[in-house]
Amino acid sequence: MTALNYDDLRAGENRTVGSFSLTETEIQSFARQYDPQPFHTDPSAAESTLFGGLVASGWQTACRCMDLLVRNFFDDLGGAVGLHMTDLQWPTPVRPGDTITVTFEILEKEPIPDRAGSGYLDVRITGTNQDDEDVIRWTVRSLVPE
Template sequence: MTPPPFFLEDLVPGAIFRTGTLTVDTAAITAFAAQFDPQPFHLDPVAAKTSLFGGLVASGWHTAALTMRLLVTSELQLAGGLVGLGITDLRWPRAVFPGDTLSAVIEVLTVQFSASRPERGTVKLRTTTINQGGEPVLMMTSVQLVPRRTSGQPEENPEAHD
């Protein structure tokens, strides 16, 4: 059973949503790196030992892509899907190592209705991806496009407005 998706009217600042978990292994880290970020500290466990990271770590873009995977399958199912307009802040406070299990917490920061586009608006979300020790590995603030349930059409669900 998939819960009904959220429209703009359903989202309030301060709301928190959680994701499932996923585990990343050496093969996944090196496969992503070979395709998108072929640097020794993402590809070669031996060369990585003498790098800044002290061992093989996932590309930051791999961590970002895994975070997207967690978001798409999270409790926060948005009507219209997850359509990002932009990111205003993206950091990787700690590297992701082979065997790490990641999950994310999503907080609604602001909800913005549009005067010119009554059928939709935007929501600003803060996403924090953590490892199995609760340490943040990625933090980002994103702006997502979200449809309104009503846009001057007859009310389908009046309770949502009270």
Template sequence: MEYFEALDVGQTASFGAYDVTAAEITSFAGQYDPQPFHTDETAAAESMFGGLVASGWHTAAMTMRLLVDNYLADSGAMGALGVDDLRWPAPVRPGDTLSVTTEIVEKADFDDSRGRVATRVTTTTDEDVTVLSMVGQILWRRRE
């Protein structure tokens, strides 16, 4: 387990890959964000996107899956206070493969048992297009 004390500002990690499918895009959107450019390939082709695209919330969920599987699962992370500066600068499309890069940008005391770690998260496609950026405010276990 990696504790708060072992983390350093400037520390980075990169990992992936998450393969995005049209079926997953339409399924997620049908349940949570049923806008036509997320749920209907014909309507999406006529939209400003020119084709089916994932909901930004789906992009965030896929990013979270990569974070948990590759960064948070065996760590001292205890949940988050929220995210700052969430952006979706480009859409995710069927056939994209997503990867994530993290950078610790700030550490601060939170209480006796936890620290707060601000982590910049950037999600990119296999074409190196940034599709999500945010700063997670993560509570991290201190060494006892």
């Protein structure tokens, strides 16, 4: 049995799903495997880039946000199927030691007429650092099965 179902959700609803921090070691380890650019892997080389120091890959930030969304929201629904995402943005870099808080807003619900208890959700996800700066944001359309 799930803790939530589609009918429990409302457009305009906002939730916080948790927070995470990234260490320099975590940033470098992820980048070496998935995004090996010098501003993610080498603190010395990163100093001479436009970032002026080591920063996390945006993909790492997205993965950590997704982990919190699944564990602290989608699992409560019994899962959700992502259909597409739009407007992915990384407006502020994530630096070692930053704490990112992940929130979402349900923008729209669209029930499936012939499938009671299921439907589509349009959700805007935002990750914000300790200085209240958005570090990531995107919108996703998901199918919530019954």
